[in-house]
Amino acid sequence: MHIVCLLKQVPDTAEVRIDPETNTLIRAGVESILNPYDMVAVEQAVRLREQHGGMVSAVTMGPPQAEAILRDALALGADQVYLLSDRAFAGADTLATSYTLFKAVQKLDGQQAVDLVLCGKQAIDGDTAQTGPGVATRMGCSQLTYCQEVDWVDPKARTIQIKRKLRDGFERLRAGLPALLTAELELATPRRCSLPSLIRSLQAEIPVWDADSMGADRELLGLKGSPTWVQAIFSPQPKEPGPQFQAGEDSSRAVSEALEALFRDEDFAEKLLKH
Numbered sequence: 001m002h003i004v005c006l007l008k009q010v011p012d013t014a015e016v017r018i019d020p021e022t023n024t025l026i027r028a029g030v031e032s033i034l035n036p037y038d039m040v041a042v043e044q045a046v047r048l049r050e051q052h053g054g055m056v057s058a059v060t061m062g063p064p065q066a067e068a069i070l071r072d073a074l075a076l077g078a079d080q081v082y083l084l085s086d087r088a089f090a091g092a093d094t095l096a097t098s099y100t101l102f103k104a105v106q107k108l109d110g111q112q113a114v115d116l117v118l119c120g121k122q123a124i125d126g127d128t129a130q131t132g133p134g135v136a137t138r139m140g141c142s143q144l145t146y147c148q149e150v151d152w153v154d155p156k157a158r159t160i161q162i163k164r165k166l167r168d169g170f171e172r173l174r175a176g177l178p179a180l181l182t183a184e185l186e187l188a189t190p191r192r193c194s195l196p197s198l199i200r201s202l203q204a205e206i207p208v209w210d211a212d213s214m215g216a217d218r219e220l221l222g223l224k225g226s227p228t229w230v231q232a233i234f235s236p237q238p239k240e241p242g243p244q245f246q247a248g249e250d251s252s253r254a255v256s257e258a259l260e261a262l263f264r265d266e267d268f269a270e271k272l273l274k275h
């Protein structure tokens with residue numbers, strides 16, 4: 001099997017703060033990491049390769065420093081990695097990003113037929129969860145989003161079955177290969193890297209692909225190919241906490257106090273009468 005993982009370098013959001021003046025992210029001093037959902041995707045890809053044989057390729061689109069996450073992917077067990085980097089990619093929205101990633105998958109498919117593309121469910125910075133489905137649409141293949149578990153892959157019958165997370169449960173989906181899957185965090189727990197793979201990852205030469213090497217249409221790349229414009233960014237105002245009623249030893253007293261307070265609130269009484 002040839003499995004391709006699409007990986008994004010993201011700021012470690014546990015450390016990101018918002019500038020209250022400009023309402024933009026303060027990126028200075030913030031560490032960049034492999035998107036956690038994508039790390040899970042790499043682990044799942046490596047497990048499938050261990051089960052069925054084949055190769056795991058990993059790709060990221062980003063500036064030169066994004067190669068750090070490709071080294072992480074090598075350390076986690078990926079066989080080959082590619083950095084998509086070109087000034088023409090800058091300012092890409094999810095439409096242009098998915099086009100660029102699709103061109104890379106197409107190029108990899110030319111080297112060895114691609115069976116499965118794995119993405120994270122979402123990136124923890126952009127958070128749109130649009131990139132994976134965008135790539136699947138361009139590939140014309142099935143998209144298996146919010147994947148919690150891969151039940152099985154049958155490379156001979158060219159079929160996959162997965163467990164997909166729903167708001168209040170799950171569903172099982174079966175699809176033909178090639179397919180694109182987006183990973184939930186519970187899909188797989190990433191392994192500890194072995195020393196040999198860690199050394200290999202540090203020594204590896206990372207190939208860089210630009211727009212021309214993928215035969216990409218420059219009109220569809222970066223800012224030029226991005227119909228989305230960000231008009232404003234702001235932090236939502238924190239909501240005032242509601243009243244608290246201390247239960248103490250007598251919880252029924254707290255409940256009656258809460259009910260009395262609700263009925264004293266004219267807005268609440270009005271809403272209740274309407275229903």
Ligand SMILES: Cc1cc2nc3c(=O)[nH]c(=O)nc-3n(C[C@H](O)[C@H](O)[C@H](O)COP(=O)(O)OP(=O)(O)OC[C@H]3O[C@@H](n4cnc5c(N)ncnc54)[C@H](O)[C@@H]3O)c2cc1C
Pocket residue numbers: 006007008009035037038059060061062090091092093094095097098101118119120121122123124125126127128129130131132226228229230
């Ligand atoms: C108008 C506009 C301008 C923008 N300009 C810039 C800019 O100048 N510079 C910039 O860095 N960002 C820019 N962005 C953000 C950029 O569009 C998104 O980061 C990108 O399209 C991915 O979307 P997302 O972060 O929501 O990822 P999601 O769709 O939430 O990611 C889902 C999955 O897709 C895959 N994926 C996503 N992005 C990549 C990637 N780059 N490489 C490989 N795999 C990936 C990963 O598997 C990830 O888990 C801009 C966005 C907009 C709307």
